[in-house]
Amino acid sequence: MKQTKNILIVGVGGQGVLLASELLSAVAVEAGLDAKKSEVHGMAQRGGVVSSHVRIGEKVYSPLIPKGEADVILAFEEAEALRWSFFLKPKGTMVVNQYKLVPPIASMKGFDYPQDPVKSIQTKIDRTVLVDAEQIARELGNIRLVNTILLGVVSRFLDIDEAVWKKVIRERVPKGTETLNIEAFSRGRRIS
């Protein structure tokens, strides 16, 4: 991987954004690359917006991705995909989990959840990959697999050996769920 790859992972507090970026950086380090990851904790636990910057390359300086420089955005939620779309490179890829989380504030005057976030994203961004990770997770019989499925999708856009991914996943997921997680990863990796 000659050039630094920038991956922005976004979603809502509690969705597992930080776990996903943790695993992604572990994969990079396992592959012998330099990696930096940055996020701000604090209010995240209380239903706030969460974003995590991951940068992977031979040598990485800034832990923050400059605006308009993300190669891939992985959005766990549709409105969040829209919120962060300006971070994407002109030819970058937006991976959107087809899932809506409407905040309570939407019931107050003047605050509306976007009409059709996916449609707005598709009109703005050429390369959009839609994933119904909940549906796949349900098919596999465990809703907790959403995270691994989405990482599987992202893995296709990074030049890191599949075996490295699988090794790290095996090491990091709860005991007994290794096989299921590997299957979830492979399902995600096949989506284009």
Place this chain on the structure above:
Amino acid sequence: MTKKKNGTGNKTGAAMKTILSGNEAVARGCYEYGIHVATAYPGTPSTEILENAARYPEIYCEWSPNEKVAFEVAMGATFEGARTLVAMKHVGLNVAADPFMSMSLIGAPGGFIVVSADDPGMHSSQNEQDNRYYAKFAGYPCLEPSDSQEAKDFVGVGLDISVDYDVPVLLRMTTRVCHSKTAVKLGKRRETQVKGFQRDPQKFVVLPSHGRIRHPWAVERLRKLAALSENTPMNRVEKGSSQIGIITHGVTYQYVKEVMPDASIFKLGMSYPLPVGKIKAFADSVDRLFVVEELEPFIEEQIKAAGIACEGKIFWSNLGELNPERVEQGLVEAGVLRQEAKKQTAPSEKVIPRPPIFCPGCPHRGLYYALRKLKARVTTDIGCYTLGVLPPLESGDTCVEMGASIGVAVGMAKARGNGKGIVATIGDSTFLHSGMTGLLNAVNDKAGITVVIADNRITAMTGGQHHPGTGESLMGPGGFKADLAKICQALGAVRIKVVDPYRLQETLDTLKQEMENDELSVIITNRPCALFPPENRKRVRMKPFQVDLEKCIGCHTCLRVSCPAISESHETTEKGLTKSHIDPVLCTGCSVCAQVCPVQAIIPTE
């Protein structure tokens, strides 16, 4: 948190590489460089330092009740000759400022690191003060790591400086360094002996007559530290183009490297005292000199005072956090970089905000709903309950710093002539931090205010840390469990009531009664935090509630208790009003919404 056998990464530590946050790296530094005692009071972005240090059985760790006490305990340990670290968020150092300043004339015989985690951009703080000024104020060295490797290394270097020069060392971190994860090489622990206290009253007892002898000693110490600053590898030049020279520090160094890799860069790892001679030589070697620093012109002012020309704050303002774009923009404005052709990126969108709100089952919800109903004048304090200020609860009129609520309420009552309707709300951790003296004063002042202690039995806002009222400590179970009612009684409060904030009517009636009389009263709410209940730290879960769609009239009263579990459903009433929906996974069954529903449409699930 209970003590675990293994710490961050691998304990036996062959030269293994792993990725750690800045905070985890400081904790690892505590382990490797032989720290014996580490103390703190939680505060974002510093909290994970002690949480991780506590995983090493070699280190005595404690959550002290506030930063001043944390500092004093650590100070005592280093007087005894132990290697010591105390950590706090930037505003915590204001609380600990008294011992911080006075220690200057004493020194730090065992080695002493003070971590100040500053928060440029105010991600989770009330201000963005730049604590490097504290180092200058007290005459201590200031070390500024730019990534996790340096965060760990600087603990070791800092301890050596501290011992060699008999001086406390300020390790100044920022949110971006604390919470970014970068690669770190792990090493083994270097064990050191606790030397024992050497009696020396002239040094350890700060009398005016002693101080007059010690002050010249401290001035001389600073002169020696300035000489060290000229030679330390922490302050290094990375030679590049001779046209542009950039002096920078902390994480800003990374942004500069990213944006202008060809410039000559002076990286300051030790930003106080400055290596003025080395900077002068650097300035002479380049055509144009910039100082790119986050927040205040701490470096720039000193360089200019030394008669060296440089440019800084006119291009990078002292507001907020820097990032690669801001560094680049400043260099464009300075005429050094050319504006890149506008990239074809998607325009930024205004998308519905997600302000933080009380969790489902949060005990603060009932309290602030009641306070709003009663139109109380609320001086509030710092913690999760501060969120009661936000719409739709909108209860809370002032909030300044930890412990202020009671003093401010007393002042209002004195200015107004009585305390009726004035309510000070304060969390349990905040009450033990700095509310007790305020209450004692309120009693002494015969102020007729109402003090509400929102006792959820944990320090929730910062992620659920124990305090002397929870019965557990950083070293594990068996901690003290202070009885708040007894404390209030001992401080002289007579009218003390305990209410269950899940029972709205009881909470309302009690508050109303106490607000109407002109006597000092204390009300303690007694429901534990739903997210971090101290007993088992598993989320509170009772039988969830549901909306009876037949009965719901779409009045949205339940939405005004501001619960993440309640939303509008797709069902509408005949008048076209949307009915409510309760998410059964999020609902904890606290029943507050059921109690406000005017038509009893919210009922328990079967």
